[in-house]
Amino acid sequence: xxxxxxxxxxxxxxxxxxxxxxxxxxxxxxxxxxxxxxxxxxxxxxxxxxxxxxxxxxxxxxxxxxxxxxxxxxxxxxxxxxxxxxxxxxxxxxxxxxxxxxxxxxxxxxxxxxxxxxxxxxxxxxxxxxxxxxxxxxxxxxxxxxxxxxxxxxxxxxxxxxxxxxxxxxxxxxxxxxxxxxxxxxxxxxxxxxxxxxxxxxxxxxxxxxxxxxxxxxxxxxxxxxxxxxxxxxxxxxxxxxxxxxxxxxxxxxxxxxxxxxxxxxxxxxxxxxxxxxxxxxxxxxxxxxxxxxxxxxxxxxxxxxxxxxxxxxxxxxxxxxxxxxxxxxxxxxxxxxxxxxxxxxxxxxxxxxxxxxxxxxxxxxxxxxxxxxxxxxxxxxxxxxxxxxxxxxxxxxxxxxxxxxxxxxxxxxxxxxxxxxxxxxxxxxxxxxxxxxxxxxxxxxxxxxxxxxxx
Numbered sequence: 001x002x003x004x005x006x007x008x009x010x011x012x013x014x015x016x017x018x019x020x021x022x023x024x025x026x027x028x029x030x031x032x033x034x035x036x037x038x039x040x041x042x043x044x045x046x047x048x049x050x051x052x053x054x055x056x057x058x059x060x061x062x063x064x065x066x067x068x069x070x071x072x073x074x075x076x077x078x079x080x081x082x083x084x085x086x087x088x089x090x091x092x093x094x095x096x097x098x099x100x101x102x103x104x105x106x107x108x109x110x111x112x113x114x115x116x117x118x119x120x121x122x123x124x125x126x127x128x129x130x131x132x133x134x135x136x137x138x139x140x141x142x143x144x145x146x147x148x149x150x151x152x153x154x155x156x157x158x159x160x161x162x163x164x165x166x167x168x169x170x171x172x173x174x175x176x177x178x179x180x181x182x183x184x185x186x187x188x189x190x191x192x193x194x195x196x197x198x199x200x201x202x203x204x205x206x207x208x209x210x211x212x213x214x215x216x217x218x219x220x221x222x223x224x225x226x227x228x229x230x231x232x233x234x235x236x237x238x239x240x241x242x243x244x245x246x247x248x249x250x251x252x253x254x255x256x257x258x259x260x261x262x263x264x265x266x267x268x269x270x271x272x273x274x275x276x277x278x279x280x281x282x283x284x285x286x287x288x289x290x291x292x293x294x295x296x297x298x299x300x301x302x303x304x305x306x307x308x309x310x311x312x313x314x315x316x317x318x319x320x321x322x323x324x325x326x327x328x329x330x331x332x333x334x335x336x337x338x339x340x341x342x343x344x345x346x347x348x349x350x351x352x353x354x355x356x357x358x359x360x361x362x363x364x365x366x367x368x369x370x371x372x373x374x375x376x377x378x379x380x381x382x383x384x385x386x387x388x389x390x391x392x393x394x395x396x397x398x399x400x401x402x403x404x405x406x407x408x409x410x411x412x413x414x415x416x417x418x419x420x421x422x423x424x425x426x427x428x429x430x431x432x433x434x435x436x437x438x439x440x441x442x443x444x445x446x447x448x449x450x451x452x453x454x455x456x
Contacts, residue, residue: 011037011044012087012106015051016114019083022056028349029053034228055083055090057181057348058155062089065137069129072122080114081123088127092134100131146170150177159356160341163391172440179440180344180351185222186229187214188240189248191306193278195239197221203234216423216444217245238306243271244346246437246447250335250386251275253419253435253449258283260330265318265373268295270302270311272335277308287326288313319368323376331382332373336366338387338394342446345439359393366398371406374454383411383452388445390436395448399434402452411452 014036021027029052037045055062063074066085074082088107091098104127111123140148150161154177164173188211190200197219201211204223209232214220220243229235229242251272256262256279267273267288277286288299288311296313303311314325318334339362340350370385377383385402387394403413413433417425420435427442428435435449 009106009109011040011048012051012110013113014040014048015055016080016084016087016110018048018052019055019087020079022052022349023083024079026353028347029056030347038228050095051087051090053348054094055086056352058090058094059086059348059352060157061152061155062086062093064152065089065093065130065134066126068137069133070122070126078115081111081119084110084114084123085126088123089130092127092131093137100134104128104131150174154178154181156180156351160351160354163356167392175440176438179438182345182439184244184343184345184445185224187243187245187248188221188223188229189243189275190219190221190240191238191278193282194237194307195234200234200239203239204232207232207234214245216442217248217421218423220245220248236305241271241274241302241306243275244343244445246342246388246445247271248275249421249424249435249437249447250333250384250449251279253416253451254331254333254382254384255419256280256284256331261285261287261327263287263289263326263329263332263373263376265289265321265332265334265369266336267299267313268292270299272333273299273311274302274306274308276333277303277310278306280310282308282310284310285327286311287329289316289318289321291315291317319365319372321372321376326376328378329376329381331384332376333384333386334366334369334373335386336362336369336394338362338366338389339391340388342388342390342437342439342448344446346445359391363393363398363401366394367401370398370402374402374406374411374452377454379454379456381454382414383454384449385451386447386449388447390438390446390448395436396434399450407452410454410456412455414451414453416449416451 017036018029018032021032022029033049033052037048066074066089084107088103091103092100107127108120108124111120140152142149147158147161151158156177164176190197204211209223210225211221212224214222223229256276258281260280262276264273268290273286273288290296293315296315299313339354344351374383415433416435417430437444437447439446
């Protein structure tokens with residue numbers, strides 16, 4: 001029992017360290033957690049990840065609850081104490097499998113370790129009060145203030161709740177909020193130049209990983225029993241890529257053909273770039289463009305692991321790349337920088353780091369990238385635009401601006417419905433040129449995709 005408690009304390013300490021890095025340094029949990037938990041056993045690693053992600057996911061609700069029981073404002077506390085209280089509150093409110101006494105006791109132990117006696121006393125007082133009163137918190141009523149109800153019940157900023165309500169209405173907005181707190185499966189894309197899907201699933205099973213075929217994208221697989229796919233021999237041999245289902249839909253919709261010259265104008269870290277290379281059987285040229293050399297190195301690393309020779313990296317700003325610097329491409333992909341609000345269930349940090357004011361800036365950048373990409377294409381060339389968000393400024397309004405301006409009379413929208421996998425066709429309207437995917441409707445990350453062909 002003592003050994004188990006010590007291991008759980010280590011899991012909580014790892015989660016706390018990750019949370020402090022997240023808040024203080026602006027880090028992402030998926031980057032700071034792995035080195036903190038890599039030597040833990042699976043159960044302890046899973047606990048640490050769940051505690052850190054859950055705390056960030058439920059951030060505003062935890063702060064609201066804690067402020068009811070603390071005489072001292074959370075904003076005046078050190079990052080260590082503030083996040084220790086959040087971490088413990090998450091267990092008390094949301095984790096039935098953690099006994100209240102254990103959450104309080106281990107929280108106080110961490111307070112002793114990362115603070116002085118007064119800090120431990122404060123933590124003890126606040127957490128004991130919360131443990132007694134957690135079931136009696138004054139949650140806002142649905143009828144009285146629906147925005148606040150959704151914000152605290154599902155843990156979202158009010159500005160985002162207001163936008164979703166305006167677009168979707170009350171019933172669908174609540175479904176959207178609920179889906180953003182769902183677990184997002186880890187999905188993998190087989191490298192068919194090296195392995196068949198059947199061979200890959202057998203190899204992974206031999207390594208202790210159970211897989212299930214994606215219900216949305218045939219040929220993609222969900223990992224259901226493996227914590228760290230990158231540690232498998234199959235991954236290290238370049239037999240698969242970890243990629244979200246929505247993201248894996250993008251490259252095939254470009255209709256790449258062997259021998260094509262293709263450009264990925266915002267390529268890093270390379271998931272779609274490598275997918276394009278695989279789809280052309282590594283025969284042709286795939287130009288991977290990015291502003292940052294360190295991010296291009298990620299593309300190069302992925303290409304080497306997957307054994308792909310057709311990828312050529314170019315350090316450049318996609319808005320300023322000159323047509324003469326590239327061979328004439330058959331197609332250009334603009335997987336543009338965006339708010340990322342479609343992948344909240346994977347990266348819960350995003351909803352606390354974004355603001356409504358930023359969306360106009362993203363739209364400007366996305367439009368400039370799209371126009372730059374269009375200028376690279378010959379007549380007949382294909383242009384694809386994708387973002388992992390459903391916000392109108394970054395989706396329909398970018399397309400509308402392009403169609404009314406740079407693309408008017410020169411680029412024809414291409415309907416994508418015919419190119420979609422059958423399971424998604426059943427869920428999407430067939431009369432729209434663009435594709436909009438939502439987690440609450442389709443069970444995949446929020447994504448928007450549009451395609452054109454140059455006419456003149």
